[in-house]
Amino acid sequence: MDTQRNQITNKMKQSERRNGGKRKVMQSSVYCGLILQRNRRKKRKETVKLFKKKKQYKVIKTSLPHRLPQCPDLCRPHPVHSRNLDQVIGRVKRMASATLVQPSGELWKKIRVELNEDVNTRDQDLAAIKEWLRKQPHLPDEWDDDRMMTFLRGCSFSLEKCKRKLDMYFTMRTACPEFFTNRDITRPELNSLMNRLYATPLPGLTPNGRRVSVARGIDKNLDTSELCNLFKIGLMIGDVRLREEEQGVGGDVYILDAAVLTPKHLAKLSPALVKKFLICVQISAECSREEHPAYKAEGGPYPEAYPVKLKEVHVVNASPIVDKLVTIIKPFLKEKIKNRVNIYNTKNTLIQHHHQLTKRPLSGARNLPQVRDAWMKKLENYTEWFKKQESIKANESLRPGKPTNYDELFGIDGSFRQLSID
Structure with a gap:
């Protein structure tokens, strides 16, 4: 040299x-x-x-x-x-290889105001959350600052709300091992599933700073038994976003393509599995709050695990079976989330009503195979990290007071098999 x-x-x-x-x-x-x-x-x-x-x-x-x-x-x-x-x-x-473009400039300033983020006090808020976490015997002592800051942003810098959400995040990692263990995208069951659908965030942001995620099946023969692995992949992507979205986003928009959904899928759907996932992604409305000591004194909706600000849900290429499915799932949703679910018979109807979605982020939707491949590579690079994260969870035996009863926490079992489908 x-x-x-x-x-x-x-x-x-x-x-x-x-x-x-x-x-x-x-x-x-x-x-x-x-x-x-x-x-x-x-x-x-x-x-x-x-x-x-x-x-x-x-x-x-x-x-x-x-x-x-x-x-x-x-x-x-x-x-x-x-x-x-x-x-x-x-x-x-x-x-x-950008999979998550970060906001900058004026857009970042706009998002910061929307998230109630004050650059003069956010470090103090972060220190307060870290100190609280160290004092909880049933929760991990240390966690990285970036993810804690993401939780603060998702809670609009409400310290009490952030504490509840963090507690539920670690609790769900213990309560749902089917979602949070064996998270290796190279495993045959996960790799095969990932190759038969598109279910990833798009790289860009909308003009108002929202992240758009697209879910589209490309195989009508997908077995409903693979739904658990689908939820697992979704939460793997969620954990990567917690780690990499350092500047925060103005909310999430989901576009779900129901073209491959059939009555057979609905008949085998497990309500318990669906509800567990909905609790994780912050849209579940009901549970036995009195069974969770950390929230016994709290009112309002049930606490959720991920700091998601869900702004819009658009279901395209909907058939009558989709209307039936939405009717079944809506009782599990918060009232404000119910009002944000929009159903369209075709994809063009969505584009006509939401022009801003077609500007920046949806330009990436034309290259969904490339976006999916980039995410598969990213998830593969995170394999060792996911393995280490399996031990980062709540220890209910050390929780002050009464441990969480998971059966009563989710409060539902069975399937939709007995429901009549027209």
Whole structure:
């Protein structure tokens, strides 16, 4: 490496002598790890065109370390283009495989106001939650700050609401091992399911800062017994979002394509499984609150596990069977969530009524296979992390007072098999 630097230094000195002792300032840029220098000599064969300036640049091939600060004397960029090379490379990588674009600029400021986030007090709120967590004998002592901040944002920085939601998050991880164990996307049952549907968030955000997620089945032969694995994948994606959405979003929009739903699927659906999932994703309305000591004194809706701000649910390509399914599920939903569920016979009806969904995020819907593949790769990269997270859960034997009774917590069992379907 030192030899390469010395060679480049000598070339720079030779060039300096040829120019009367004046060093020629390089107007440089970064492209795929190469340093591009202005080509003023017509005899140079290897050139590359930059689209913005439309000028020719000489490609200097070198294994120079990709860290500009380590060799400032070897290439001193023009002040206008000066930037940390690591930041540029990181940005290129993020753009190449972006699965969760983060808000910035004015949009981020707008979201911050909507989430009631005060930059002057949020660190104090975070410290208060961390201190509370350390004092709970049945909950994990330590948790990463980014996810706790996501919970605070999801609770509009209400400390008491955040405490209840965190308690339920860790409780559900204990109560629902079918959702929170064996979370390896390379397992045959998960990998096969992921390849037969599209069920991921889109990379972009709506103009008002909301994250759009699309769920579309591509195989009518999907077995209802795979619903548990489908919920598992959804919660795996939810945990990744908790970790990576560092700036928060203005809420969630779900677009569900019901084209492959059949009466056979509905007949085998388990209400208990559905309700467990709804509690996790913050839209369940009923449960035996008195059976959960942490919320005995609380009124209002039942606490949920994930800090989701559900703004809209759109069901497209709906058939009469979908109306029946929504009728069955609605009693489990909060009143405000019921009013946010919209059903359309075709996809075009949704686009006609919600133009803003077609601007930025839904442009990614045209490339659902690529979005899904990117998420599969991301989930695969998280395999070891998911394995470590299996121990991060509530220990009911250490909970002050009466431990949670899971059977009474969910309060429902059976299936929809006996329901009449027209």
